[in-house]
Amino acid sequence: MGAGAMMLPDLGLFGRSIDPSQLLNDGMDVSLKKQLADVALNAARAKGATYADVRIGRYLNQFVATRENRVQNVANSESFGVGIRVLADGCWGFAASNKVTKDDVARTAERAVAVAKANAKIGSDPVQLAAQKGFGDVTWKTPIEKNAFAVPVKEKVDLLLSVNAAAMAAGATFVNSVILAVNEQKFFASTDGSYIDQDIHRLFPNFTVQKVDRASGKFESRKSLSSPVGMGYEYLTPKPGSSVPGIVTRYKDRYDILDDVKNAAAEVSQKVNAKSVEPGKYDLILDPSHLWLTIHESVAHPTELDRVLGYEANYAGTSFLTLEKLRSKDFHFGSKLVNIVADKLQPGSLGAVGYDDEGVPAKKWDIIKDGVLVNFQAIRDQAHILGLKESQGCCYAQTWSDVQFQRMPNVSLQPGKQKMSVDDIIKNTEKGIYIIGDGSFSIDQQRYNFQFGGQSFYEVKNGKIVGMLKDVSYQANTQEFWNSCSAIADESDYRLGGAFNDGKGQPGQSNAVSHGSSTTKFDGVNVINTARKI
Template sequence: MAHQIDQSFLDLPLRALADAALARARALGADHADFRLERVRNGAVRLRDAKPAGSSDSTDLGYAVRVVHGGTWGFAAGVDLTMDAAAKVASQAVAMAKLSAQVIKAAGSDERVELADEPVHADRTWVSSYEIDPFSVPEEERAGLLADWSAGLLAAQGVSHVDASLLVVHENKFYADTAGTTTTQQRVRLHPSLNAVAVDETSGEFDSMRTLAPPAGRGWEYLTGTEAGTAWDWQRELDEIPELLAEKMRAPSVRAGSYDLVVDPSNLWLTIHESIGHATELDRALGYEAAYAGTSFATFDQLGKLKYGSEIMNVTGDRTAEHGLATIGYDDEGVAGQSWDLVKDGTLVGYQLDRRIARLTGFERSNGCAYADSPGHVPVQRMANVSLRPDPGGLSTEDLIGGVDRGLYLVGDRSWSIDMQRYNFQFTAQRAYEIRGGRLAGQVRDFAYQATTTDFWGSMAAVGGPQTYVLGGAFNCGKAQPGQVAAVSHGCPSALFKGVNILNTTQEAGR
């Protein structure tokens, strides 16, 4: 279903506020100015053992003016939707730029902010791909569906507790700048999750199993849709969880050593996020982003040289993927959404850019990676949908497993740890199955796979076909100071990795 921009948003004085702010910025000598008005509605429902545990429904409405004045950034934000207030916010942004210029000069720096060129996009409108706005569904109905699913899990033998949650977001954004770009956008996304917990009353041991359904740039149809491709197969997964959890509780501890791994997309997306997504943010690789989760081993001097992985590794940055959490029509600098190569045939060939970093490093154009998580925050360089491309003629997951003599099949994300250069890491999973002679031989526990980024991706020996491809992701990618949160998707097929080090986490903890 093709949606229109909400009329209630269009009825706001969008252009009048932008005109007032941009005119004042020009009059005060700004080299560039942009205006961004946002209305972001966030809803959450949480249940514990099929009973309400909390809910929220909030809307953030405001606007921001960002300027480049005298080669320095300035930024200010406001909530008063009057022309005089918008002009005053623009004056505050210019004053901030002048103050910042003094600080920068005192520090001995002569670096000037310049922005890469971008074609003018006048009067453009974009709406994400969804059918039913989740906010059009009463909260009682949303909570009721989670309660029904939770009750079904609780009725199963061996399930002691169930946590359930649903996060929903409806985001409207209007952007205008002094070059003449004006864009109006609307995005919807949601994140449903159920987590079943088993407790052995005799031993006190416990474990959990969470649904694998990823968050998605979809609407309510993701939970209830009847047409093929619109909904996750919730009932199948919920029916399977109790037995899978019971098997996990009985599973033996893994034997540490070297294993071949078949990694399911439900696990591999997070490894992509941490070891490729963050590592190819160019502000991080240059050291401009360092305080929040560090820099990157994939430094700019290695562009076109670094062997990131095996020759079958092809990774794209993408702001256009249907239902992607980081999919947009235009970013928060007025740059059109694009798709581009980050790793090609195993070699680092690209980065994620905003307009300032693009100009600073000699790129002709940004690839649209500027984003602010609220009208009160300045746009920063944020992650696109970073995805591993499948092999067009690749194997199924079952056939990948069939080619492994001794290994593990990993499903679902769980805990992770990675160093400040995005290089040394270890990851666990919701569950791991031992592979013997090409067949699954039951679950094992207490495992983690450990490697360096280049060793891990260098060990990739086979990439599954399109039939194994799933778009995973997260709502809570953090970056910047003050901290900002962005939603991002990562698509990938199942993949085979040779000779990866598997730790027994109970043994490691005891050392």
Template sequence: MKRREFVGLTGLATGALFLPSIPGLASSPVDPARLLEAVDPAIKKRLADAALNAAKSAGATYADVRIGRYLNQSIFTREKQVQNIASGESYGAGVRVIANGTWGFAATNTVTEAGMAKAAQLAVQIAKANAKVQKEQVKLAPQKGYGEVSWKTPIEKNAFEVPVKEKVDLLLAANAKALDNGASFVNSALFQINEQKYFASTDGSYIDQDIHRIWPTFSATAIDRSTGKFRTRDGLSAPMGLGYEYMMPKAADKIAGPSGTGLIGYRNSYDILEDAALAARQAKEKLTAKSVVPGKYDLVLDPNHLGLTIHETIGHATELDRVLGYEANYAGTSFATLDWKAKNAPYGSKLVNIVADKTQTGSLGAVGYDDEGVKTGEWDIIKDGKLVDYQKTRDQAHIVNQDHSDGCSYSQSWRDVQFQRMANISLRPGKEKLSVDEMISKVDKGIYIAGRGSFSIDQQRYNSQFGGTVFYAIEKGKIAGILEDVAYQTNTVEFWNSCSAICDQSDYRLFGSFFDGKGQPSQVSAVSHGSATTRFNGVNVINTARKIG
């Protein structure tokens, strides 16, 4: 079958798969236009009230309902071929209650008034059974009801409205750019997610939200066929909480990287064709690059790299459930315990100011309200180098003597219970004007690192090792060529205390994690981490290609 026929037929089949039994969406199963229609909030309110009333009648002192419709589409290509186009939809409801001071949860894909009431009654039964072994009753921070409100990701173009063929053609064009510039192999992908979420609670909230996320990515590989040696350079995109406008590059969104690298930083739009061409050239350059000499270096870290380090060493370390040991069996604990915080020891240098923010436009974690109906906002995690707060949900606030939630509750779907997930955790940019080239000019012996790479970190989020995508030597204030086999080893406190300079707001960009895993059963969430290019002095660098012994 020709590619054009394949894409056309796949789009038609997708339309048939996307239409379950959803109230108000009855239509021909091959009418793609119907896929974009949302369920009427009035219908969802009636369904939610059926669950809330049933829960209270069964003995619940609190109840919340989440009705969710989740759309996703993933497109995969390699060189000149389409490998796969996968589209899916999930629709159902989850009911969470407190009865006899204990949580209970049940979910259903029978989204009718009778089905919702039945799920609510089951949730109460589960809560009462759990209460027999519960040691302490649940204490919820107070939360006012907001009535009927709504929130939408401020997108310009819905990715699900864009024809599949147009998206496939863009990915294949990126592949062609990589091949034309020296790549031996290239694959690319485009992930798109739309969460249509409705929340209602006995506090009096009825919240309708429409959330969009998108992630284009690729990997270009160059091979030296005479030696069999190969090197890869991945795309430097960041997954974003935006629509398809992210794939429509604007010159104003581009930020030049260090002189001598050709790198471009992208803010609110991404030029996949430009990045693919550069990636192929850099992959070829890496084939003959010098291998790093181990030692102490000043590191200049691009936001697309530093975001992962922030995620692992601060984002996870300051989740209160991990701090309290709730995640110890699966994901580990944190060195940043309540006792450690009480010592007022420096987490980083005085330049380090880390903020949690679930309202930042374009970020993956941006929502108007969390999955407990808490209005989201911004708060300090680290201020002037000192740990000042954690990330919390309603039933955790009292543990740290606070009377409010931070709005950190999230569930990946209607069938999974919501629990504490990471907010957008970002490093505030420097206050003084400082460009990347100016920062590099003050480095005598250093390495510039861009892009995410392999990493390792211990169960307490303390000792770690991070690689990257592309590395450049810095010698006497100048970029001095590409390097290979670079990784840095450090511990969290040592690393952040070595922070010596941060570029200003004009260099600020977002890094993102599209599939961040946590919990048992495991769930994924999406979260962004913002920063400007940042310098760290005297960090231990190892050579990953050298054998020990």
């Protein structure tokens, strides 16, 4: 349950506990938010700001957690306030308050200007802000079918307890299950002339099943194959075509949690007695439920421009993808099959929004094209470094009380262009391991040398799956790994995975982001045995 609590981005870190019925309150009227924003913008300009933006945010969270036949926790929280960012004397200043009246927002704006002017006394080069047109009054909402907060807590508890009961009936020793729901109600206004109201929803149902062999003392676990999504509660309503059949059923745009937990309990019993892997070189066949994490750590993080420039060196690290590698003919990030895009528009994804937290419209762009590094991730005050005329729209703050900065968009590997199924990839593999689900990982501070585990491992010999393995982890460096990419299944296999709480920054902030792919093959990767020898 500690792991479940860690996945919760906001709850317990800020906000006040509320009754679940209050999660459905409409909150402050948009017209009043606009009036307050104008007060803040005018106050900032009056004190010498050359640019200002205001974010009035209401952040709602619900956490429902169970274990075996009992409820462990139900928590509901709300956080509401205003954050104001300004440019004055060429430097940024920021201030925030949970007091949202006209007098209070004016004082908060004045304080932000004072911070900017204090920063200017020790600043060097002035901020260069990419131009951004204003959009006037606009709205955007996650296209949900069923608001998760409208579903009674009892219904969620009953579902989770039925999941636990199914796991125990199928032979599990322990099981816990969780539903996390988030709603960000964000109003943005700027001196550029934008007044943007957004209603963003996210959901993450998940579980962990464990099996203990009392006679031998051996134990194994398997996590759910769900994905955190930018959807409503409809994600938990499976429909025909929403799963991918195979040796393990995987899930696309809808998730059957009861089906998954039954499969998990059966698999975890097999894992206890599975063959321990023989170390060596294997061709890896990586399911999207696994590959999303490798993409996240080895592609998405090193292409964050602030990491490349060293801004995150003290906390999150730097990047081996230095600026001179951009569009270089002498540097090959991956094989010609590797095409990776950043996409803030993708329906159902965690990173899908209408506009980022600088009022920049969401967009899609290439990062790796035919194996070549062609772009990074940048925001308004970074765009000039890459010679861009506009921001790529990937600025985000986890709450109203945090300053917005460059955060990862959805970053995904594009499907193969030729018709190819998972079975086709397996048939063309002589010695391989098919990996499903994400597990432990380790990667160096430049995002270059890494090691990844997983959930379920299947041995492939002469084009066939011959049994389950355990104690599997693979090691490589990022460039070597992506250059070993030899096959990618087509669009019919494409699925999203994602991180509900990607951490970054000082003070730390959390961001939700998705990564998509189809099943992909990598040749000759080093596999180690992780079992401890006593």
